[in-house]
Amino acid sequence: MAAADLGGRQATAALTSPYAIELKGISKAFGSVQANKDINIAIPRGTIHGIIGENGAGKSTLMSILYGFYRADSGQILVNGAPVTIPDSQSAIRAGIGMVFQHFKLVQNFTVLENVILGAEDGPMLNSSLAKARKILGDLSREYELDVDPDALIENLSVGHQQRVEILKALYRQAEILILDEPTGVLTPDEADHLFRILRGLRDQGKTIVLITHKLREIMETTDNVSVMRRGTMVATVKTTETSPEALAELMVGRKVLLEVVKNPAKSGEIILSVKDLAVKDEHGVTRLKGVSFDIRAGEILGIAGVAGNGQSELLEALGGIAPASGVVVLNGAELPLTGPRANGKARRDAGIAHVPEDRQSLGLIMDFAAWENVAFGYHDDPRYQKNAWLMDNDALRADTAAKMATYDVRPPIPTLAAKSFSGGNQQKLVVAREMDRNPDLLLIGQPTRGVDIGAIEFIHKQIIALRDAGKAVLLVSVELDEIMSLSDRVLVMFDGQIMGERLPAQTNERELGMMMAGMGAK
Amino acid sequence: MDFATFLQISDTALRFATPLLLACLAGLFSERAGIFDIGLEGKMLMAAMSAGAVAAVTGSVWLGLIAAIFGSLLFAAVHGIASITFRGNQLIAGVALNFVASGITVLIAESMFGQGGRTPPLEGAARFANIDLPFTETLATIPVLGPFYAEVLSGHTILVYVALALVPISWWVLYRTRFGLRLRAVGENPASVDTAGVSVVRLRFSAVIIAGVLCGLAGAYMSTGLQAGFGREMTAGRGYIALAALIFAKWRPWAALWATLLFGFLQALALRPDVVESMTRVAIPVPFLDALPYILTVIVLAGFVGKAIPPRAGGEPYVKER
Numbered sequence: 001m002a003a004a005d006l007g008g009r010q011a012t013a014a015l016t017s018p019y020a021i022e023l024k025g026i027s028k029a030f031g032s033v034q035a036n037k038d039i040n041i042a043i044p045r046g047t048i049h050g051i052i053g054e055n056g057a058g059k060s061t062l063m064s065i066l067y068g069f070y071r072a073d074s075g076q077i078l079v080n081g082a083p084v085t086i087p088d089s090q091s092a093i094r095a096g097i098g099m100v101f102q103h104f105k106l107v108q109n110f111t112v113l114e115n116v117i118l119g120a121e122d123g124p125m126l127n128s129s130l131a132k133a134r135k136i137l138g139d140l141s142r143e144y145e146l147d148v149d150p151d152a153l154i155e156n157l158s159v160g161h162q163q164r165v166e167i168l169k170a171l172y173r174q175a176e177i178l179i180l181d182e183p184t185g186v187l188t189p190d191e192a193d194h195l196f197r198i199l200r201g202l203r204d205q206g207k208t209i210v211l212i213t214h215k216l217r218e219i220m221e222t223t224d225n226v227s228v229m230r231r232g233t234m235v236a237t238v239k240t241t242e243t244s245p246e247a248l249a250e251l252m253v254g255r256k257v258l259l260e261v262v263k264n265p266a267k268s269g270e271i272i273l274s275v276k277d278l279a280v281k282d283e284h285g286v287t288r289l290k291g292v293s294f295d296i297r298a299g300e301i302l303g304i305a306g307v308a309g310n311g312q313s314e315l316l317e318a319l320g321g322i323a324p325a326s327g328v329v330v331l332n333g334a335e336l337p338l339t340g341p342r343a344n345g346k347a348r349r350d351a352g353i354a355h356v357p358e359d360r361q362s363l364g365l366i367m368d369f370a371a372w373e374n375v376a377f378g379y380h381d382d383p384r385y386q387k388n389a390w391l392m393d394n395d396a397l398r399a400d401t402a403a404k405m406a407t408y409d410v411r412p413p414i415p416t417l418a419a420k421s422f423s424g425g426n427q428q429k430l431v432v433a434r435e436m437d438r439n440p441d442l443l444l445i446g447q448p449t450r451g452v453d454i455g456a457i458e459f460i461h462k463q464i465i466a467l468r469d470a471g472k473a474v475l476l477v478s479v480e481l482d483e484i485m486s487l488s489d490r491v492l493v494m495f496d497g498q499i500m501g502e503r504l505p506a507q508t509n510e511r512e513l514g515m516m517m518a519g520m521g522a523k
Numbered sequence: 524m525d526f527a528t529f530l531q532i533s534d535t536a537l538r539f540a541t542p543l544l545l546a547c548l549a550g551l552f553s554e555r556a557g558i559f560d561i562g563l564e565g566k567m568l569m570a571a572m573s574a575g576a577v578a579a580v581t582g583s584v585w586l587g588l589i590a591a592i593f594g595s596l597l598f599a600a601v602h603g604i605a606s607i608t609f610r611g612n613q614l615i616a617g618v619a620l621n622f623v624a625s626g627i628t629v630l631i632a633e634s635m636f637g638q639g640g641r642t643p644p645l646e647g648a649a650r651f652a653n654i655d656l657p658f659t660e661t662l663a664t665i666p667v668l669g670p671f672y673a674e675v676l677s678g679h680t681i682l683v684y685v686a687l688a689l690v691p692i693s694w695w696v697l698y699r700t701r702f703g704l705r706l707r708a709v710g711e712n713p714a715s716v717d718t719a720g721v722s723v724v725r726l727r728f729s730a731v732i733i734a735g736v737l738c739g740l741a742g743a744y745m746s747t748g749l750q751a752g753f754g755r756e757m758t759a760g761r762g763y764i765a766l767a768a769l770i771f772a773k774w775r776p777w778a779a780l781w782a783t784l785l786f787g788f789l790q791a792l793a794l795r796p797d798v799v800e801s802m803t804r805v806a807i808p809v810p811f812l813d814a815l816p817y818i819l820t821v822i823v824l825a826g827f828v829g830k831a832i833p834p835r836a837g838g839e840p841y842v843k844e845r
Contacts, residue, residue, distance in 0.1 A: 067718075088720065089717065089718050089719070089720040090721075091720075092720075093719075093720050101718070103714075105712065105714045105717075105718045106712065106715055107707075107708045107711045107712045107715050108711060108712065108835065109711060110704075110707075110708065114704060117704075118704060118708050118715060118716065118719050118721075119705070119716065119719025119720050119721045121701040121704070123701065124701050124702065125699065125700060125701070126698075126699055126701060126703075126704060129701070
């Protein structure tokens with residue numbers, strides 16, 4: 001009943017309103033935090049509309065309100081000119097809104113078909129629903145380049161294909177408005193290009209696309225209009241053709257931001273780390289890292305590019321002493337034990353390796369512990385922090401953390417605050433502060449700016465370059481090609497646990513690296 | 524072991540397997556929806572006492588059955604409210620219910636009947652009667668299958684046949700209906716169900732209620748079918764054995780049937796030490812035979828039967844994330 005009602009309303013309103021979605025005065029507070037403050041935005045039908053902003057700017061909250069996860073404290077939502085209330089996801093779907101989340105909402109051991117019909121079945125029996133969905137899926141695949149095997153299990157699909165399933169789910173529910181939250185974070189450049197082709201195809205069919213991202217390049221290449229959010233408010237909505245990445249970055253952060261990394265040519269010295277035939281098996285006995293060899297010199301940043309899950313994590317864990325490995329690793333002329341009791345994180349630290357792990361929330365920090373406790377990790381035995389033979393000098397640790405917070409611009413600078421209370425960027429600064437303070441010979445750093453604000457990215461990049469200019473070696477693992485290209489002095493591309501080849505950033509481009517990341521291209 | 528003895532033991536095995544099967548299917552529905560149910564034991568015990576008491580008072584086994592389902596549902600509701608509504612720890616809630624059941628069943632039985640926590644012996648219409656299946660005479664001439672039909676399959680109470688019928692029904696519900704699809708999805712990734720606009724809470728409550736009804740049947744069978752009356756701790760860990768069988772069966776209905784039959788067979792074997800002795804030519808102590816199902820449980824739970832992957836969202840309360 002309600003669906004038919006709404007459909008009718010949409011049809012008549014469609015004639016009067018050129019906007020697919022209008023938000024008027026949307027506000028939402030969580031306790032004392034104002035996540036959205038008087039948001040006004042009108043998104044014209046048949047356009048790709050970008051929404052950009054730092055972490056915590058309120059993008060996700062706004063989209064959650066649109067998809068019925070939260071209710072706004074005040075304000076009005078209009079879909080095709082008609083006011084709607086969206087108390088739950090069912091209502092959002094009925095209003096023609098589809099959402100592709102950053103973390104896919106798929107059932108791993110269901111087929112594509114089962115995932116698509118879940119919640120949108122025709123009746124209590126599955127057979128007819130499945131048959132109907134199979135036919136519609138075939139049509140949609142042809143129309144929008146959304147090829148995916150309807151009988152494949154999700155767990156056997158690549159991330160790019162899983163994302164297509166999410167889009168198909170929305171289209172199957174006849175979504176006219178498609179919201180995508182950070183859709184390219186896990187895609188190769190090629191997959192991302194394919195996605196944008198799909199999105200343009202959908203727009204040309206009259207659908208409205210809302211693209212939430214922090215990647216300025218995607219905004220510039222793909223969108224028709226872009227809205228910028230900062231600290232819960234909508235600070236600007238502009239035509240994409242009339243703006244620039246620099247202008248957008250300034251709107252996001254509220255001050256001028258250096259997008260280009262400035263660095264002097266590398267003055268590389270002796271070999272600090274030499275890796276030969278390093279291989280790692282996971283707990284199931286599957287070889288994840290299949291014998292990689294490379295050297296890193298002093299005063300050099302070696303970038304490892306690759307799609308997540310191609311052995312980069314294992315490489316970091318093996319070098320950081322977390323995972324047992326085979327092969328030969330020589331640091332400053334001394335061979336490191338790769339298995340046994342002496343292959344551990346502490347031994348590696350003592351040998352001069354610092355490690356900023358890829359996943360700071362599970363490996364880098366204990367989220368419920370205070371900042372000073374987190375910063376103290378690895379320094380417990382340090383004579384500086386011993387009060388006497390039995391007790392640690394917690395006051396000294398807290399004072400030391402406060403000093404580090406000042407140096408590394410951690411906000412708020414409160415050592416007793418729990419790690420989870422900091423934003424992603426400030427959590428990362430805590431880890432970076434702890435690791436760089438060792439003055440290591442070799443820094444292992446994984447995904448240094450994942451989930452980190454533009455302002456903090458700039459800061460962390462500067463720190464990495466400062467370390468390199470101080471004559472230290474850096475191994476940088478990142479899935480962000482921009483980051484690899486701008487920071488690295490040399491780039492290795494990994495695919496399926498192997499190194500596909502080495503390139504100099506000045507003599508390659510994203511397309512070539514993208515091909516190598518997908519397993520194509522010669523050594 | 525001759526064929527006749529084998530048939531006798533199989534017949535007993537089927538009786539013993541029935542409460543295990545019902546409880547196992549109860550656990551299957553609950554856990555497939557993402558609610559770990561360690562409280563199968565408590566629900567069965569509660570149901571067994573309710574059935575025994577009501578059947579003794581009214582003289583009607585059917586009223587006893589209704590009381591059993593009601594008693595079990597009461598516990599299921601508490602488990603659901605604790606673990607779904609209030610997002611409590613499902614295992615702790617289940618363990619607590621088991622403790623409560625262990626005490627309250629004896630307390631109620633004692634205060635009602637004053638027979639040391641037992642319910643009075645049931646007879647006649649207060650117990651489920653055995654049903655003789657048709658055509659036993661006609662089929663008796665067929666070798667092997669004929670006697671098997673007459674000796675093993677025929678002559679059980681209605682609940683045995685209900686339990687057996689529930690195996691294909693459960694399979695059909697889980698894999699061929701919309702409800703089943705959503706139920707399995709909510710145990711694997713509740714966010715997928717939630718974002719599809721379907722209520723996670725409602726689905727999980729339905730699963731917990733189904734588990735309650737099935738445990739009600741299992742408990743009723745204990746006190747009015749298998750035995751004639753309720754006795755203190757009469758379920759004797761069957762809820763836990765059913766959980767082991769569930770893992771053994773990798774959360775699949777047909778495999779649950781075979782797993783519970785295996786456990787039932789071991790329990791039946793413990794009643795015939797003479798047969799075991801004649802086969803092994805070693806006098807195996809009866810307590811060891813009694814312990815066999817539990818030893819198998821430990822082996823299964825320790826993961827010696829291959830990799831059993833539980834539903835991915837099992838045990839985790841669903842919290843909507845931003």
